Amino acid sequence: MDFATFLIQLLNAVQYGLLLFLIAGGLTLIFGIMGIINLAHGSFYMVGAYLAWSLSMHFGSLWLAIPAGIVLSVILGLLLEWLLIRRLYRLGHLQQVLLTYGLILIVEELRSIVWGDEVHGVPMPELLSASIPLTDTLSYPVYRLWISAVCVVFSLLLYFLIQRTRLGMMIRAGATNREMVQSLGIDIDLLYRFVFALGVALAALAGMIAAPVSSVFPGMGNQVLIVCFVVVVIGGIGSVKGALVGALLIGLVDTFGKVVELKIGDFRLLPELAGMSVYLLMAVVLLWRPAGLFGKRS
Amino acid sequence: MSRSRSLAMATVIVVIALALLPLVAEKFTVQFATRILIMAIFAMSLNLLVGHAGLVSLGHAAFFGIAGYCLALSSPQYQSANFWASLPLAMMAAGALALVIGVLVLRTGGIYFIMATLAFAQMLHFLLHDTGIAGGSDGMYIYVRPDAGLFGWRPFDLEKFGDFYFVVLALFLIVFGFIGVLRASLFGRVIAGIRVNEQRMRSLGFATFRYKLACFVLAGMLAGLAGYLAAAQFGVVNPDMLGWHLSGAVLMMVILGGMGTLAGPVIGAAAMLLLELGLQSLPMAGDVNLGKHWQLPMGIAIVLVALHLPKGIARLLRRGRADD
Numbered sequence: 001m002d003f004a005t006f007l008i009q010l011l012n013a014v015q016y017g018l019l020l021f022l023i024a025g026g027l028t029l030i031f032g033i034m035g036i037i038n039l040a041h042g043s044f045y046m047v048g049a050y051l052a053w054s055l056s057m058h059f060g061s062l063w064l065a066i067p068a069g070i071v072l073s074v075i076l077g078l079l080l081e082w083l084l085i086r087r088l089y090r091l092g093h094l095q096q097v098l099l100t101y102g103l104i105l106i107v108e109e110l111r112s113i114v115w116g117d118e119v120h121g122v123p124m125p126e127l128l129s130a131s132i133p134l135t136d137t138l139s140y141p142v143y144r145l146w147i148s149a150v151c152v153v154f155s156l157l158l159y160f161l162i163q164r165t166r167l168g169m170m171i172r173a174g175a176t177n178r179e180m181v182q183s184l185g186i187d188i189d190l191l192y193r194f195v196f197a198l199g200v201a202l203a204a205l206a207g208m209i210a211a212p213v214s215s216v217f218p219g220m221g222n223q224v225l226i227v228c229f230v231v232v233v234i235g236g237i238g239s240v241k242g243a244l245v246g247a248l249l250i251g252l253v254d255t256f257g258k259v260v261e262l263k264i265g266d267f268r269l270l271p272e273l274a275g276m277s278v279y280l281l282m283a284v285v286l287l288w289r290p291a292g293l294f295g296k297r298s
Numbered sequence: 299m300s301r302s303r304s305l306a307m308a309t310v311i312v313v314i315a316l317a318l319l320p321l322v323a324e325k326f327t328v329q330f331a332t333r334i335l336i337m338a339i340f341a342m343s344l345n346l347l348v349g350h351a352g353l354v355s356l357g358h359a360a361f362f363g364i365a366g367y368c369l370a371l372s373s374p375q376y377q378s379a380n381f382w383a384s385l386p387l388a389m390m391a392a393g394a395l396a397l398v399i400g401v402l403v404l405r406t407g408g409i410y411f412i413m414a415t416l417a418f419a420q421m422l423h424f425l426l427h428d429t430g431i432a433g434g435s436d437g438m439y440i441y442v443r444p445d446a447g448l449f450g451w452r453p454f455d456l457e458k459f460g461d462f463y464f465v466v467l468a469l470f471l472i473v474f475g476f477i478g479v480l481r482a483s484l485f486g487r488v489i490a491g492i493r494v495n496e497q498r499m500r501s502l503g504f505a506t507f508r509y510k511l512a513c514f515v516l517a518g519m520l521a522g523l524a525g526y527l528a529a530a531q532f533g534v535v536n537p538d539m540l541g542w543h544l545s546g547a548v549l550m551m552v553i554l555g556g557m558g559t560l561a562g563p564v565i566g567a568a569a570m571l572l573l574e575l576g577l578q579s580l581p582m583a584g585d586v587n588l589g590k591h592w593q594l595p596m597g598i599a600i601v602l603v604a605l606h607l608p609k610g611i612a613r614l615l616r617r618g619r620a621d622d
Contacts, residue, residue, distance in 0.1 A: 037409070087605055093409070094354065095608045098553045101546060102600030109594035113586055226420070226542060233413040275424035279417040283402070286414045290406040 001259070004135045009259055015144050017251025018151035022206040023224060024231040024243045025158060026199030032238030033175040034192050036085065037093050039100035042225025043107040044200045048073060048207025049216045050115050053122050062125045062212070069208045070201055077200030081193045089192075104222065117218050122211040147209050154205065155244070158198075162240070171195060175238075227254075230282045236295025245293055253277050316467055320460040329531075330575065332463045334568050335470040336527045341551040341563030342477055343520030348549065349558030350486065351513045352493030353404075356412045356545050357419030358521055360399070361392040363540030364422070365522030366529030368392075370438040381444035381456065388526040389519045396518025400511045419540055427537040437536025444530055456530065466527055473520060478560055489513050554603055556610025565611050573599060 001009075027041045051072060055065035084103070088096050128146050131139035162168040174181045174191050182188045207220075214220070231250050235242025257274035270277070285293065320328050340362055347353040368388035373379040403414040427435050443456040446465075454461040480486045491499045492506050500506050529535050538544065547570070555566020577592035588595065607614055 084601065084605075091604070091608055094348075094553050094557070095604045098550060099601050099604035101550055102597040102604060105593040105597030105600065109591045109597065113591055113594075226416075229413060230417070233410060237409055272429055273424065275428050276421045279420045279424070282417045283414065283421070286406050286410060286417070287402060290410055292410070295410075 004138045005259075007134065008138060008140055009255055011140060011144065011148075013251040013255035014248065015148045015151075015251070016255060017248035018148050018155070019206050019210055020224075020228060020231050020250060021244050021247035022151050022154060023203045024228040024235075024247055025155070025240055026202040027228050028232045028235070028238055028240060028243045029162075030196060030199045031232070032240075033171060033195050034085075034089070036088055037096045037100065038085075038199075039097060039225065040103040040107060041199070041203055042221035042223070042228065043104055044073065044077075044203035044221070045207040045210075045224050046111065046219075046221030047076065047107065048204030049122075049211040049214070049220060050111060050207075051204065052208035052211040053120050053216045054115070056122055062122070062208075066205070066208050070205060073204035074197050074201045076204075077197035078193060080200070081196040085196055086189065086192070107221075108218070112218065119215055119217040121215050124212040143212060147213070150205075150209050154202065158202070158240075167191075167194075227278065230278055233292055234282055234285045236292030238296075239292070239294040242292055242294030249281065250278055253281050313471070317464075320463055325459055328459055328463050330571070332459075332466050332531060333528075334571050335463075335466045336524050336531065337548070337551065337567040337571060338564040339470055339473050339527070340521055340524035340548050341555070341567045342473055343517045343524065344548050345552045345557060345563040346477065346480075346489075346513055346517040346520070348552050349562065350481065350493065351489045351510060353510065353514070354412050354549070355415040355517075356542060356549060357399075357415035357417070358517070358548060359540050359542070359544040360419035360422050361396055361518040361521035362525035362528070362544065362548075363426075363535070363537075364395050365389060365392045365525035366535040366539050367426070367432055367438075368522075369444065369526050369529045370440050370535045371432060373440050373442065373444070376441050378442040378445040381446040382448050384444055385523070385526055389522045392522025392525065393515050393519040396515045397511070400514035400518070404507060404510050404514065416542055416545070419545060420542060423537050423540040423542075426540065433536075435537060437534060437539075440529060440533045440535070443533070462531065466531075469523065469527070473523070474560070474564070481560065485509070485512070550600065554600070554610060556612030559610070559612040562610050562612035565615075569611060 023041070023045055027038065030036055030038055030041070048069060051069040052062065052065050055068050056062045059065055059068070080103075084099065088099060091099075124143050128143045130142045132142060132145075133139045160168075162171060170181065170186055170191055171194075174186075174188050178188055181191075227250060231246040232243055233246075234249060235244070235246030254274070254277065257277035258271050260270050261268065262270035289295070316331070319331055323331075340358075343361075344355065344358045347355050347358070365388035368391045369379060369384055372384045372387060399415070399418045403411060403418065406414045426432060432438055443462070446452055446454050446456060454465055456462045456465065481490075488499060488504055488506075488509050491502075491504075492509060496506050499509075525539065528539075548567075551566035551570050552563050553566070554569060555564065556562030573596060574592065577595050578589050580588035580592060580595070582588065603611070
């Protein structure tokens, strides 16, 4: 592998990792603050991608589709929280798993009814469809750089919101002691509703910006969900920093697993076993640190 | 006293009804009942972990699938494997795999345990899916069902759907009885104690890791039994047999039916499969073919159960009684 190819794969790895963080960050936030295991989180990624497709067809541009999609996904998040999720706080984790599994089925079928089962491509905005030449034969698509940039911007906004604002302070306090925060006169239910909607919007945003690259297809949410759980577990459940490290690690392992060749004798380990590599990484991390890289031991 | 007597009566009636089924029902019904019994064995094996030991596994299909592959690999093409040899072999293989995975995953706890079990099952899934081992993503066909010949004596013919049903029913009853006995045994009570408070059990002098590992291996072997029977019934194995979708579905059966109860997983398996069958034959609602989108009402049903029956269907049947 020459340097230009390596650079391209590295950029791909970082882009994939950052995208995963946008989704997994919300997942771990919802667990860390609200104590909810949300199996349906990947479904919001899928809904985002389908919204990007529908809205960009409607507006004729992804630039208008994305803000409209964010507004719609926030409304969806608020609605779901009000309808179902707020009833989950008093239930055990297994009931949460059961209910959100049911939710996956519902969202998947509604998607099938509304949008059909075909695979759709989402056109890239013209402004971002160029490529940057690296060598005579290799170039890197601007759109992928843009995905990375959007993820970085929103991750920083998230960090700022949680760590530096009054709202973030209340959220962090609410994660530690719900009753205490409530007795200080803060509407904790409203706070949770906000956190859930934020998680949904981030996952949907990830789906929207990824849609032109990954295309839009049934079941895409579940595929992403499992990888995001791997990310969250590697990083340590509830840790946003852990989710970032985990996501970048998974991005590297997954991307390079698919392009590096590795043989033992006649048997090609990579890329034949690239699909396993992510889970192998998780198993190794868990054996080394049973609560993830940045997790608190329970 | 009258309550346990009526419960015993109900059990006897259900068993008699199950035994008489092939005499009165059509082939499709018998085969569907066979499928329910196989999934019930699978769900009962997972309930040993989830309900009794408090270990929530999302990779239980690994043992189900590996046993199915064992049958496929031990069946020469167009010939049958011997039932009496291949069944223990498949269960031993599943048990051996559970031993290896169990030693590793039991170091973790809680959600990490869920994810670690998922990780190992997914690794096996991808190993079978992405390499050419055992047919790759296409899987393998089992052209002829296992032969039950034993030194010239052939008590039943698995190619006949009635015989196959009775064998599955017998194995189901054995597993049901075995788990019932196990629950009441010292082993079962230690496992239940570990679920409630592992520290306390350890301080009482029980080697809790070994108990959990033994439970994990036993559950793996029983899942293997179910996987072997499923492979024999459908005549095909593929990597999806080890996938997380199946692990998730069987976990749903256990939670839906009622964790930790003897009948819960059986009720959960039957409820889920019957609901699936019923919903698939739903009519059109306006422009929407509900039968094709049967997972929509299924999802709604699951959500409602999670909200209103947090302890599962089995506990609904014995409402008013203190939790055990």
